[in-house]
Amino acid sequence: MKLTFNIFSFLLISQLSFSQIKTEKSSLEYTTIELESEYFTDQKRTIKIALPKEYDNSKKYPVLYTLDGNTLFDLASNYVAQLSKLTIENDYDYATDVIPQTIVVGIFHNDRGYETTPNFSKYPNADETIYLEGSEKLKNFLFEDVIPYINSTYNTSGYNSIIGHSNTAHFVMCLPIQNNNPFNGIISLSLSGESENFKSRIKSYLAVNDKTNIFIGYGTKDFGFNEFAIYLKGEVTKDNLKISEFNANHLEMPAISLIQGLKFIFKQYRNIDDFYTESKKESFDIKQYLELYKTKNKKRIWN
Secondary structure, three states: OHHHHHHHHHHHOOOOEEEEEEEEEOOOEEEEEEEEEOOEEEEEEEEEEEOOOOOOOOOOEEEEEEOOHHHHHHHHHHHHHHHOOOOOOOOOOOOOOOOOOOEEEEEOOOOHHHHHOOOOOOOOOOOOOOOOHHHHHHHHHHHHHHHHHHHHHOOEEEEEEEEEEOHHHHHHHHHHHOOOOOOOEEEEEOOOOOOHHHHHHHHHHHHHOOOOEEEEEEEOOOOOOOHHHHHHHOOOOOOOEEEEEEOOOOOOHHHHHHHHHHHHHOOOOOOOOOHHHHHOOOOOOHHHHHHHHHHOOOOHHHO
């Protein structure tokens, strides 16, 4: 009976030039790195890296990148640590982690406005998924500097996800349309539509996208940053797209919505949608179900 209770409890909670600076401790451990890049000359670019507590050189890990590192890195790292925590109850070797152990990388901006201002053109039929000068440099820095550095330094599985909020929500929403996009998961919070050209392009992409898990979160009190998501919610339905509403304003959105975004982009990791149906069958065996549950949906990308 206690095992059954624990299960239901779980279900309800459903080559670059660089210098390593130091490993710091707060509520989590992370390493701060400064990278030099040809895309931002005469600048040191700061990134922070939080490894899983149980990081093992013999295993491979997905990587979660977050823009706006000064506000989102600690939040994302702590949420990932909690959601991927391995909790073993009594003598039963059944983990209750809902997302895989994940490396978290925070990208810090030297000039956020220059690097992330959306390209909302005044010209008819303009393609606003083409980045402005600063955003193009940031994209190239990510694609050609940061990701190769992480892949060459740590054991990565090839499953990359990225988080953006407000300006950076627009930035990450345009990434899947770029050539050689390396991201399999997108979390876009407080995404502004702003123009009909942009709305049309994103809607068309989402309607045919079968490769990327995309989570779009919007707040009921996030005025000016929720109209596009509300519109999309009624226009596009896909298994790998989730658009969710939260009772939040602009600044509250990341803290309130990010857990749901993380669970969605890793939704293939723990697929327990059939538990209710299976449990009603006369032949249902809970121990057998749990044995299957441990392995059936863990894809190679997770380890």
